[in-house]
Amino acid sequence: MNASHNTAEQNQPIRVLVAKPGLDGHDRGAKVIARALRDAGMEVIYTGLRQTPEMIVNASIQEDVQCIGLSILSGAHNAIVPRVMALLKERGADDILVVVGGTIPAQDIEFLKQQGVAAIFGPGTPLETTIDFIRANVKPRGVPA
Amino acid sequence: MARTTTEESLPSAIETARTSDVSPAEQQWVEKTLRPALAKAPERPIGADSGVNRNPDGTARFTTISGVPVERLYTPADLPADFAADNQKYLGHPGQPPYTRGIHATGYRGKLWTMRQFSGFASPEETNQRYKYLLANGGGGLSVAFDLPTLMGYDSDHVNSEGEVGKCGVAIDSLEDMEILFSGIDLEKTTVSMTINSPASVLWAMYLVVAERQGADWNKISGTLQNDILKEYIAQKEYIYPPAPSMRLVIDTFEFGSLHTPRFNPISISGYHIREAGATALQELAFTIYDGVEYVEWALRRGLNVDEFAPRLSFFFNSHNDFFEEIAKFRASRKIWYRLMTERFHAKNPRSHLMRFHTQTAGVSLTAQQPKNNIARVALQALAAVLGGTQSLHTDSYDEALALPTEEAARIALRTQQILAYESGVAQTVDPLAGSYFVEHLTLNMERGAFDYFDKLDKMGGMVRAIEQGFPQKELAESSYQYQRAVEAGEKIIVGVNDFVVEEELPEILYIDESVREAQTEKLKHLRARRSNEQVERALEALRQAARQEPQAQPGVLSSANTMPYILDCVRAYATVGEICEALRDVFGTYEEASWT
Structure with a gap:
């Protein structure tokens, strides 16, 4: 965390979209993280279940978020994440920080990072780790790219 | 981090006040032995000295994983005054009402629990190989995991x-896949459980047709549909249609079965997923059994007689880390169901009174860190299930926080059950923990706590209504968040995750x-080219017609609008899972929940 982010946050809270793409309905993690980010002072929009990449990207732009958190446990990450990243690029919104939480096999982590995912938080990650990472890495508002 | 909320919000089923008079001997022990001991060495909490671990007066507080306070010692004063004298009311004997001590007079001596390992991944061909491997290694029955x-x-x-095909389970598209899945497995001799819910009747129809083609008698095949x-x-969120038509499909299977x-068993009323989604032990118990109540109510409204279908209602619980709390939950479940079936539904058939359940160890408790530690967790959870009198058991594999299990991990999980059954001696005596002041106290509290929830849910107008209001969903979200906060604060220790890390x-x-x-996809292309698509469309249209009507039962005759015969026709014509569910979507529409966070 650095001083400039702190100032940005004091002016305006960080806005985060927590999304659950794919067919899986296990939403305990998504809900816990949504609430933890909210308790940490961020504004959180939780999309609910079964969001397509298009819906996620649309909602992110509409809600003007600085960070997207994708919760994926089903193994569909290699299909879903690249589509989200491509759509963000297409819409000129690739300054949004994208993080992934869930069960991601070690051999897929490099691929997802190449796609532009900033961090992957596996099972057992402390909430504070995720909160700190988002605070330290979102692009402050009003700063040109 | 705000810790006070943890303490206030965690549901407590235990009253700290004593139930009966404290004996003079116990009073004397408190004065002469306990007080000096505490003065010399005060009790220290397990985990961080804060939040859930600290009483308002600053002394250490001890709680179950569900956040329920536990005392240092339990004595007869923690049981009702008539507990010893009126043993029959509280416990009975094994195989006798109220079944606290089990549904079989001989416990596991006549028949061990069924070692039923949930398994399924990738293609039907690969899963078929895993099933044969499990059966060859002494697995007693099969349990199918389907993909998303x-x-x-x-x-x-x-x-x-x-991105989802074959990932979380086996991919089944048509009868053809189901034939491959069970090829070389005798369905008259093997009991099969299927974890399928919204499309349960479709997959069940496929199973029944495979059995029929093997020459198996439907009167003899046995197994369980989760359904x-x-x-x-409430929890797992794999629904397709809105609640009312979904309930109708479930009752169709009761009636057909x-x-x-x-x-x-046309249904396995499941607390497992409720617990995995973050419920406490009590919430798992109460919501699950009340789901059972809701199914019974709907079946009665169809015109079914309770004793026609109740004997085949089965349950499915989670076995989590907190050893005694889990055992109490299992023991209480039998008595609660007995009370409901007799007092609320006036079931006459003694078989209707029996709570029969499957147990699976808690997937949510498995850690991705130092995964082999999970073997110990699973062994303890499995032991709790056995001491609680489960009818069948799935033990998780140690690598399941990371992926679907490897063959080696799946074998260790099965061997864990075999060690319990054949080496530990715990299967030799029925309900060995009966009479433990602590276990009996916890068991009675589980029962009381569950009936408190039932009152609340009755007042809401039943479980479907409560779900529409988001009540159980919010209860779970709250419990899981409070637990996570306690973990974050180090008040609850997870070995290898927030302590003992390497x-x-x-x-x-x-x-x-x-x-x-x-x-x-290739198989589907061939199938659609090979089958009579006209016959498929006719069968799907007949199903739509039936689905539009309201079924009403008459004694001994299937409701004319019961969807099962129509689904069987669709399946025989090789209509796919997607096509059959789409036909029902046409009639019923789909469901989306309001999101509660």
């Missing part, structure tokens, strides 16, 4: 299935690639 597209009623080639849609709305498959390499895991989707 199947659970959601989509074919493998549907756009929504991209519990209520817990999907009572007439045609007398040894098959740097480590990740183990070998089972990796499923996209080739399954390609293969299944």
